[in-house]
Amino acid sequence: MSAILKSEKLRVEFKSREFRQPVKVALTGLDLEVQAGEVFGFLGPNGAGKTTTMNVLLGFIPPTSGTAYLFGIDVRQPIARQRIGYLPEMTYYYKFLTAEELLRFYAKIFGLARAEADQRIDQLLKLVELEQARKRTIRSYSKGMQQRVGLAQALINNPDLLILDEPTSGLDPLGRMKVREIIQRLKNEGKTVFFSSHELGEVETVCDRVAIIHQGELKTVGRVDKIMESYPTLEKAFLNIVGYQPQTAS
Amino acid sequence: MKTIFAIAGVVIMELYRRKDFYVLFVLTAFITLAAGSVHFFHESNIVRYVKDLCLLLIWISAWIITIATTARQIPMERESRTIFPLLAKPVTRGQIILGKFFGCWFASGIALVVFYLFFIVVTGSREHYWPVLQYVQAILLQWLMLGLLTAMTLLGSIIFAAPSSTVTIVFISAFSIWFLGPHLNVIALRNPEPLRDIIYTAYFIIPHLELFDLRERLVGDWSVVPWSACGLAALYAAAYTGLFLLLAWLGFRRQNLST
Numbered sequence: 001m002s003a004i005l006k007s008e009k010l011r012v013e014f015k016s017r018e019f020r021q022p023v024k025v026a027l028t029g030l031d032l033e034v035q036a037g038e039v040f041g042f043l044g045p046n047g048a049g050k051t052t053t054m055n056v057l058l059g060f061i062p063p064t065s066g067t068a069y070l071f072g073i074d075v076r077q078p079i080a081r082q083r084i085g086y087l088p089e090m091t092y093y094y095k096f097l098t099a100e101e102l103l104r105f106y107a108k109i110f111g112l113a114r115a116e117a118d119q120r121i122d123q124l125l126k127l128v129e130l131e132q133a134r135k136r137t138i139r140s141y142s143k144g145m146q147q148r149v150g151l152a153q154a155l156i157n158n159p160d161l162l163i164l165d166e167p168t169s170g171l172d173p174l175g176r177m178k179v180r181e182i183i184q185r186l187k188n189e190g191k192t193v194f195f196s197s198h199e200l201g202e203v204e205t206v207c208d209r210v211a212i213i214h215q216g217e218l219k220t221v222g223r224v225d226k227i228m229e230s231y232p233t234l235e236k237a238f239l240n241i242v243g244y245q246p247q248t249a250s
Numbered sequence: 251m252k253t254i255f256a257i258a259g260v261v262i263m264e265l266y267r268r269k270d271f272y273v274l275f276v277l278t279a280f281i282t283l284a285a286g287s288v289h290f291f292h293e294s295n296i297v298r299y300v301k302d303l304c305l306l307l308i309w310i311s312a313w314i315i316t317i318a319t320t321a322r323q324i325p326m327e328r329e330s331r332t333i334f335p336l337l338a339k340p341v342t343r344g345q346i347i348l349g350k351f352f353g354c355w356f357a358s359g360i361a362l363v364v365f366y367l368f369f370i371v372v373t374g375s376r377e378h379y380w381p382v383l384q385y386v387q388a389i390l391l392q393w394l395m396l397g398l399l400t401a402m403t404l405l406g407s408i409i410f411a412a413p414s415s416t417v418t419i420v421f422i423s424a425f426s427i428w429f430l431g432p433h434l435n436v437i438a439l440r441n442p443e444p445l446r447d448i449i450y451t452a453y454f455i456i457p458h459l460e461l462f463d464l465r466e467r468l469v470g471d472w473s474v475v476p477w478s479a480c481g482l483a484a485l486y487a488a489a490y491t492g493l494f495l496l497l498a499w500l501g502f503r504r505q506n507l508s509t
Contacts, residue, residue: 062506109253
């Protein structure tokens with residue numbers, strides 16, 4: 001298997017805007033490899049560095065040192081993002097556009113021909129069950145519908161790697177199930193999925209491997225069953241790895 | 251280029267799905283219609299004055315649309331975070347700047363043509379006189395000037411975080427340049443050194459927006475400007491537009507964007 005996503009000694013520092021405040025280290029030399037065809041869960045408590053890692057992988061921020069590659073191409077080059085799909089945590093789309101217009105816009109960015117784009121838009125709207133609402137502006141959609149539009153836009157270029165930032169955050173159980181089904185379907189199609197989540201039950205169900213990050217440092221990486229060997233659930237394993245001490249009631 | 255025009259297309263769609271453009275259009279149309287329908291006892295000076303006033307209104311409306319639309323593009327992308335799904339595609343920041351520029355420039359161009367068409371129909375139907383070439387030149391030069399203004403505003407929106415700050419500063423700068431720019435060399439002569447040199451430098455550095463203003467020629471029914479002069483004005487506008495876009499790109503490419 002080949003590494004589709006790779007980071008080497010990735011370090012990110014943020015300078016404080018306030019006078020004489022120390023530099024904040026968000027990532028301390030992160031080494032990560034995601035192989036083709038696997039569903040990889042990226043876990044960590046809030047502020048652990050998950051979003052910073054994703055920001056570097058997507059080229060939003062440059063690393064202070066170290067490098068990251070997508071399909072062997074440095075993430076700083078836009079072409080590295082040609083074969084990826086990205087679903088942000090929240091729905092960040094042009095709300096004055098309809099779902100169809102939004103997908104057509106992204107299809108144009110990927111250089112899809114008109115006929116191919118039409119076909120792909122129809123397929124995706126069917127997949128995310130938004131065919132009836134395709135002509136409505138995104139502004140009028142419910143949160144679940146907006147998240148499904150997000151998933152459709154992430155798939156517009158038929159990506160080989162999907163980067164999902166907490167894809168089920170804020171969704172109702174039905175919405176979560178739907179997203180989970182789609183991830184499973186993509187896995188069956190041989191796609192690689194890299195996603196961050198706080199829903200450990202979900203991670204346990206769909207992931208092949210997970211990495212746990214805490215305070216910018218990679219704590220562990222490996223197969224879900226291996227990590228869970230000494231623990232009854234992934235949640236217990238996670239809490240132990242990040243050093244959480246449960247407080248007993250006095 | 252496809253990416254740039256795709257981004258530009260979204261900018262145009264956004265403008266025409268907002269209400270402020272229509273409010274401004276209706277207001278301009280109403281004043282133009284009201285002013286154009288008054289006869290003033292066929293007194294030619296008053297008619298000219300009214301025409302001048304209507305053209306000034308078109309200038310100001312076009313400026314408002316251009317500056318207000320452009321100023322909010324990048325800040326709104328950042329605030330609503332729509333920039334993240336966009337940058338997660340194979341899109342460079344330079345393409346975003348160019349896409350926003352062309353979108354705003356084309357949108358303001360469409361608005362400008364609509365304003366002028368209304369003005370031409372109202373004045374033409376009253377005077378039975380249709381100086382088409384003069385109008386074409388006036389629209390073309392004003393559109394080139396709006397391109398320069400779009401690039402200037404885009405640069406402002408990279409420097410200042412709030413669209414309201416960008417709008418205020420660009421508007422004041424552009425108006426100052428338009429009103430004071432042509433007279434700076436005369437003002438320089440009346441001042442001692444080193445102020446004289448400073449004012450002279452400013453005179454040669456600022457983009458002279460008055461070069462694109464053919465209102466007086468339209469009102470006075472003057473002949474067409476030589477096309478070579480229009481070409482030179484286009485080159486002049488292109489140079490300043492290119493410079494502002496380059497500066498905007500240099501500022502934007504280094505900005506950290508975190509989700």
